[in-house]
Amino acid sequence: MTKNTSKTKAQNSVDIKAINEAQSSLDSILAKFQSSLSGLTQESAKSRIETYGKNEVAREKVPSVLIQLLMAFNNPFIFVLLALAIVSFVTDFWLPLQNGEETDLTSIIIILTMVSLSGLLRFWQEFRSNKAAEALKSMIRTTATVLRRAHKDMTPERIEIPLSEIVPGDIVYLSAGDMIPADIRLIESRDLFVSQAVLTGESIPVEKYDTLGAVTQKTSDNIETSNINKDNLLDVNNICYMGTNVVSGTATAIVVATGGDTHFGSLAKSIVGSRAETSFDRGVNSVSWLLIRFMLIMVPIVFFINGFSKNDWGDAALFALAVAVGLTPEMLPMIVSANLAKGAVGMAKRKVVVKRLNAIQNFGAMDILCTDKTGTLTQDKIILEHHLDIKGQVDSSVLELAWLNSYYQSGMKNLMDKAIIRFAEEKTSMKKVGVSLYKKIDELPFDFVRRRLSVVVQNGDDNHLMICKGAVEEMLSIASYVYENDEYLPLNDERKQALIALAHEYNKEGFRVLAVGVKNIPASETKPQYTVQDETALAIRGFLTFLDPPKESAFEAISALNEHGVGVKVLTGDNEIITIKVCREVGLEPGTPLLGTEIEKMDDVELKKQIEQHTIFAKLTPLQKSRIIRLLQDNGHTVGFLGDGINDAPALRDADVGISVDTATDIAKESADIILLEKSLMVLEEGVICGRETFGNIMKYLNMTASSNFGNIFSVLVASAFLPFLPMLAIHLLIQNLLYDISQLSLPWDKMDNEFLQKPRKWNALNIRRFMIWIGPTSSIFDITTYALMWFVFSANSVEAQSLFHSGWFIEGLLSQTLVVHMLRTQKIPFVQSTAAFPVIVMTLLVMAIGIYIPFSPLSGLIGLQPLPWSYFPWLLATLFSYCCVAQLMKRIYIKRFGQWF
Numbered sequence: 001m002t003k004n005t006s007k008t009k010a011q012n013s014v015d016i017k018a019i020n021e022a023q024s025s026l027d028s029i030l031a032k033f034q035s036s037l038s039g040l041t042q043e044s045a046k047s048r049i050e051t052y053g054k055n056e057v058a059r060e061k062v063p064s065v066l067i068q069l070l071m072a073f074n075n076p077f078i079f080v081l082l083a084l085a086i087v088s089f090v091t092d093f094w095l096p097l098q099n100g101e102e103t104d105l106t107s108i109i110i111i112l113t114m115v116s117l118s119g120l121l122r123f124w125q126e127f128r129s130n131k132a133a134e135a136l137k138s139m140i141r142t143t144a145t146v147l148r149r150a151h152k153d154m155t156p157e158r159i160e161i162p163l164s165e166i167v168p169g170d171i172v173y174l175s176a177g178d179m180i181p182a183d184i185r186l187i188e189s190r191d192l193f194v195s196q197a198v199l200t201g202e203s204i205p206v207e208k209y210d211t212l213g214a215v216t217q218k219t220s221d222n223i224e225t226s227n228i229n230k231d232n233l234l235d236v237n238n239i240c241y242m243g244t245n246v247v248s249g250t251a252t253a254i255v256v257a258t259g260g261d262t263h264f265g266s267l268a269k270s271i272v273g274s275r276a277e278t279s280f281d282r283g284v285n286s287v288s289w290l291l292i293r294f295m296l297i298m299v300p301i302v303f304f305i306n307g308f309s310k311n312d313w314g315d316a317a318l319f320a321l322a323v324a325v326g327l328t329p330e331m332l333p334m335i336v337s338a339n340l341a342k343g344a345v346g347m348a349k350r351k352v353v354v355k356r357l358n359a360i361q362n363f364g365a366m367d368i369l370c371t372d373k374t375g376t377l378t379q380d381k382i383i384l385e386h387h388l389d390i391k392g393q394v395d396s397s398v399l400e401l402a403w404l405n406s407y408y409q410s411g412m413k414n415l416m417d418k419a420i421i422r423f424a425e426e427k428t429s430m431k432k433v434g435v436s437l438y439k440k441i442d443e444l445p446f447d448f449v450r451r452r453l454s455v456v457v458q459n460g461d462d463n464h465l466m467i468c469k470g471a472v473e474e475m476l477s478i479a480s481y482v483y484e485n486d487e488y489l490p491l492n493d494e495r496k497q498a499l500i501a502l503a504h505e506y507n508k509e510g511f512r513v514l515a516v517g518v519k520n521i522p523a524s525e526t527k528p529q530y531t532v533q534d535e536t537a538l539a540i541r542g543f544l545t546f547l548d549p550p551k552e553s554a555f556e557a558i559s560a561l562n563e564h565g566v567g568v569k570v571l572t573g574d575n576e577i578i579t580i581k582v583c584r585e586v587g588l589e590p591g592t593p594l595l596g597t598e599i600e601k602m603d604d605v606e607l608k609k610q611i612e613q614h615t616i617f618a619k620l621t622p623l624q625k626s627r628i629i630r631l632l633q634d635n636g637h638t639v640g641f642l643g644d645g646i647n648d649a650p651a652l653r654d655a656d657v658g659i660s661v662d663t664a665t666d667i668a669k670e671s672a673d674i675i676l677l678e679k680s681l682m683v684l685e686e687g688v689i690c691g692r693e694t695f696g697n698i699m700k701y702l703n704m705t706a707s708s709n710f711g712n713i714f715s716v717l718v719a720s721a722f723l724p725f726l727p728m729l730a731i732h733l734l735i736q737n738l739l740y741d742i743s744q745l746s747l748p749w750d751k752m753d754n755e756f757l758q759k760p761r762k763w764n765a766l767n768i769r770r771f772m773i774w775i776g777p778t779s780s781i782f783d784i785t786t787y788a789l790m791w792f793v794f795s796a797n798s799v800e801a802q803s804l805f806h807s808g809w810f811i812e813g814l815l816s817q818t819l820v821v822h823m824l825r826t827q828k829i830p831f832v833q834s835t836a837a838f839p840v841i842v843m844t845l846l847v848m849a850i851g852i853y854i855p856f857s858p859l860s861g862l863i864g865l866q867p868l869p870w871s872y873f874p875w876l877l878a879t880l881f882s883y884c885c886v887a888q889l890m891k892r893i894y895i896k897r898f899g900q901w902f
Helices: 003-023 026-032 042-052 065-071 076-098 106-136 263-271 279-310 313-327 332-349 358-365 396-408 415-427 430-437 472-478 493-508 554-563 576-585 596-600 604-613 622-634 646-654 666-671 682-722 730-743 754-758 765-793 799-824 838-856 872-898
Strands: 143-149 157-162 171-174 183-195 245-257 352-354 368-371 383-389 439-444 452-458 464-471 479-484 487-490 512-521 538-547 567-571 616-618 639-642 657-661 674-676
Touching: 003 183, 026 183, 026 245, 042 143, 065 106, 076 106, 076 313, 106 730, 171 183, 279 313, 279 358, 279 682, 279 765, 332 352, 332 358, 332 682, 352 682, 358 657, 358 682, 368 622, 383 396, 383 415, 396 415, 396 430, 396 452, 396 464, 396 512, 396 538, 415 538, 452 472, 464 472, 464 538, 472 479, 472 493, 472 512, 472 538, 493 512, 493 538, 554 567, 554 682, 567 576, 567 622, 576 616, 596 616, 596 622, 604 622, 616 622, 622 639, 622 646, 639 646, 646 657, 646 666, 657 666, 682 730, 682 754, 682 765, 682 799, 730 799, 730 838, 765 799, 765 872, 799 838, 799 872
Parallel strands: 368 567, 368 639, 479 538, 567 616, 639 657, 657 674
Antiparallel strands: 143 157, 143 171, 171 245, 183 245, 352 674, 383 538, 439 452, 452 464, 464 512, 479 487, 512 538
């Protein structure tokens, strides 16, 4: 059984438990949990905590400081470097010490310094990011109201207790603004509306009430067992779920599941644990093992050639070890960490918290961004879009009637009521006029069966006016007239069908539609209180349409992502009609949506094909979102996911880069790699560019180092074949390698050509191997000409003159390597079409100056070098100029042949 299958079964077991409780009678539930309507005793509650555990869901805990520190050194190259350090310690220190010979810790110190700086830099940045992410977690309500008794015979009383102390069997009280503290079965309710957006992505609250109504048919009093399944479980109306919240109304309920046994808790379990390997991890590992394999091949060759040709196997072993160090890109962990840390700092300035540094590169490599709809593409805020007469024309009188209905209702205003009041009071002086002209007489509150709300007002005379708004079908069922051209006309079938068609047209465009109707009640028929039976013979005045609008930055952000080669797909739990509307408004061509019910019937092979052809995936479960993410990755994509709810948490965790917002649920933020602190989605484009700059500078180092080191080793093999001495001492190779690496420390601050930033970039071990083989030998050509120069022109052709030979090649090798930084950092002509950043120029000039100075310094004799004659330097300049010309030519040939540079 796979891990994901196990998670699905665990989720289903929780769903089945909820289904059973939904269908059980209240008496059987009270008996099952040994509870009563008088609540639990404190002693019983305490014992249940020991039995069921605390009411807490699984969550990702930030590792201890020590674990974070150790994980910062978890890198293949760091392991290789540590192994080389151990070998170097044995050969350079321990064995010479045993034999009374001179010891040398130079290479050990160099290697351990690089390892320490790399690991500590990475640890510090991620430690700071974790701290910042913890501080961002939204504060949630920590108490709930329950009915408890101190002892069995004492009077029960309502008390506030921490959420963690809620136990199965507790009687809880809910009111507007409360978070549902656990999975609960309603005992009684009044006008209870619950927002399940955190679980479903649906922004409109749903009504919950204490009898089990139909899930698929609104008017049923009972429901068959087979009608409730995991696809519509969240629609069951007598069960409320942990993590959702009460929008309006009150309720009393019994707790049926806590902690990990809740629907919320089962989702939390599914995303806690080891993360899937991301694009960055796969890329680093592939490149790391490519270079390690190359080292394992080349080092033995160097060892045997020098051993057989020089007959000094000890020196050959030391030189081979130095070659191993030289071949290993020691600075890769540090360069990667420095680039990622710099990227994290840059994104922090743009109000983005990077929790996991690797995510920055994944951001740049991302070629598909999957996003939730509610709260990410949209504002998660209902607005009134239209107020229309029955012909679909804007009508201010319909707005006035709607405002009176919403303003004078006494219950908790839902999102639509708030939208009406906000729109009317912002656009008109309706409040001032309405309050002065109208007096409230009575109201008929909204309920799920009627799906409408009526308010009765009086306007100066003795007549009353009933204003009713509600769902279109229910309003038409009690209407007898329509108001058209300033007169009331009978509601015949033709007019009724026209109204239904108009409402349906707006539904297709993604709008929620309510109808508004009135009933004029003459003074002779008025009364102080009205009943539902009075809601008859209404006249339909018009419609209200509502929308959860897209964020202002969504259109621009999606356009910018498309321009940078990032496709966008929408994965939502909401319905397809509204999603299509939102997608069109943000510039996405929706095409034909693929629904969760259709996905459930497909195997992975079929779904892999379908996900490439669709933009919208609607009515999805959390696990279906994760499945789509994983299959996109299997298709070769680097996938980002933008979401903010518990229903998004599994997908956030499975994506190569999970992106959330600071107002997201705790579990969503824990699952995310990156947290956006501002509402503007334009930061996504900035993140992509930052990720590509970061990746580009890492690739510069890898390509430069791999090709340069390969060129050096190729040169060593040629020199070893004919020289009567080692072409370079081990200490020379280590110092040269150290200086070269120092020159590249400034690469994180370098610029990238605009052409490089225009499309996604991924790790490509094949291209690095090609780059190494094609570009590396270019420098070897001029190493060989330097051999000939030192051998024939400066007569450094004997063992006695080897220090002069070493000095000449040391300077030429270091300077040509350092020039590589400028030659290979861009596919353009360096210094002419593309100039490196100022820190890079300064660092490379400094290293070149140090390299030239070393043979003339007091240290030269200690390391086997000597001053060079001044006549050497014109030859050096000619060599370096020729190298630049040939390197630029090779770049052109390489790009023409393979179609890319990095």
